[in-house]
Amino acid sequence: MLNQPPLTNLQARDINAVLHPYTPIHKLQTNGPLVIGHGKGVYVYDTQGRGYIEGMSGLWCAGLGFGEEELIEAATEQLRSLPYYHLFGAKGTESAIELAEKLKEIAPVPISKVFFTSSGSEANDTQVKFAWYMNNAMGRPNKKKIISRVKAYHGVTVMAASLTGLPGNHIGWDLPVDRVLHTDCPHYYRFGKDGESEAEFVQRAAQSLRDMIEREGPDTIAAFIAEPVMGAGGVIVPPAGYYEAIQAILDEHDIIMIADEVITGFGRTGNWWGSQTLGMKPKTISAAKQLTAAYAPLGAVMVPEDIYQAYVDHSAQIGSFGHGFTYGGHPLGCALGVKAIEIYQKRDIVGQVRKIAPLFAARMEKLRDHPLVGETRFSGLMGAVELVADKKTKRSFDPKQGVGMGVSKFCEAHGAILRAIGDSIAFCPPMIITEAELNELFDRFEKALDDGEAWVSKEGLRTPA
Numbered sequence: 001m002l003n004q005p006p007l008t009n010l011q012a013r014d015i016n017a018v019l020h021p022y023t024p025i026h027k028l029q030t031n032g033p034l035v036i037g038h039g040k041g042v043y044v045y046d047t048q049g050r051g052y053i054e055g056m057s058g059l060w061c062a063g064l065g066f067g068e069e070e071l072i073e074a075a076t077e078q079l080r081s082l083p084y085y086h087l088f089g090a091k092g093t094e095s096a097i098e099l100a101e102k103l104k105e106i107a108p109v110p111i112s113k114v115f116f117t118s119s120g121s122e123a124n125d126t127q128v129k130f131a132w133y134m135n136n137a138m139g140r141p142n143k144k145k146i147i148s149r150v151k152a153y154h155g156v157t158v159m160a161a162s163l164t165g166l167p168g169n170h171i172g173w174d175l176p177v178d179r180v181l182h183t184d185c186p187h188y189y190r191f192g193k194d195g196e197s198e199a200e201f202v203q204r205a206a207q208s209l210r211d212m213i214e215r216e217g218p219d220t221i222a223a224f225i226a227e228p229v230m231g232a233g234g235v236i237v238p239p240a241g242y243y244e245a246i247q248a249i250l251d252e253h254d255i256i257m258i259a260d261e262v263i264t265g266f267g268r269t270g271n272w273w274g275s276q277t278l279g280m281k282p283k284t285i286s287a288a289k290q291l292t293a294a295y296a297p298l299g300a301v302m303v304p305e306d307i308y309q310a311y312v313d314h315s316a317q318i319g320s321f322g323h324g325f326t327y328g329g330h331p332l333g334c335a336l337g338v339k340a341i342e343i344y345q346k347r348d349i350v351g352q353v354r355k356i357a358p359l360f361a362a363r364m365e366k367l368r369d370h371p372l373v374g375e376t377r378f379s380g381l382m383g384a385v386e387l388v389a390d391k392k393t394k395r396s397f398d399p400k401q402g403v404g405m406g407v408s409k410f411c412e413a414h415g416a417i418l419r420a421i422g423d424s425i426a427f428c429p430p431m432i433i434t435e436a437e438l439n440e441l442f443d444r445f446e447k448a449l450d451d452g453e454a455w456v457s458k459e460g461l462r463t464p465a
């Protein structure tokens, strides 16, 4: 691996004072963090002035890149006129009203009301509470379980982390809590059986869901939550027909579909919403991240009229609607949300993603010939490259060897920030990326892959443990 340069002053101070999320904190003690100082366009720069193409839009969120003047102006204007207000106790703000109206206009299914949160996790936690509240309102007190999927990512608050279907979010954290079930992950490459077609795989996933619902009792299940394309589970694009098959079973049993559009919203997959790309017909939607192009934290839950009416009746009956976050619908976030959507519309960002997606797909497909690559998968401008020890048998590396993490470090050395999810390397570049920049990102990644191959061969990491 790469030699470790001496720590900078900022790195040393960071180690001394900051507890980092999603970080092997024992290693950070010696290696220190990559401290980012500023950003412009699709590039970020560390505090020593080295530039990196931000191939992940930060955390799948800075879709308009860095230093976007129109957003900066909108934020400044909002901070001057009203830096903070809330929506509790029948208060309102112009920016929240405007953003809710915009979201209703662009939503993929009919939406009546928008509830604002500060993050994606809070949006999904709210979804669960709303599903429970709805079924209490409808006199169905037992219809409360939520079905999620293995490898799903829905956030880290207690309920959102329970919905998440990744062991790392459960082990050591006493999760998941009860009332949460995980059905099959729709990843054909990893979970398809020998000789099974994609269509048969879809039928098996659907049957497995049906069996789970029948085993648990349909009258105990409130909702099914799904990211149209799974993001943090490794960018998993379900095979054709998957959501249609799932939806039919949910409809049969009066179970609502919640779309977690926290990553896939606002053009990422080549439509405004991932639901549209993947053929989902959700009842309610969670959004965050690109909602404000990541210039301020904000999340949203969108609900249709019939569910809203159930809340109205129930809150009248019990005398309260006891849910809300201090910063949910923060005027700064809402003003940025309004401006981000205006930019997506006037610059035709969806069209831009569609225009550049074939190049993204072509560069992804070309990587399949590399000796380290087992599969590449993508939708619009998000994708992943899965590294394997044996291409023929799809055998993975021993996770302890940290091959994905090693390759992501080589990426950094070549000036590209990409994220290792186990041994899959995720791509989610800003949607404003040009063809030249995208080619440069893949050129840098290819160099990192070659470094990875040399390292794996030299260290004998393909040998089974």
Ligand SMILES: Cc1ncc(COP(=O)(O)O)c(C=O)c1O
Binding pocket: 059, 118, 119, 120, 121, 122, 124, 153, 154, 155, 156, 227, 231, 232, 260, 261, 262, 263, 288, 289
């Ligand atoms: C699909 C999805 N849902 C929810 C979340 C959680 O969002 P947040 O980190 O804003 O709480 C994420 C974060 O990556 C996500 O990818």
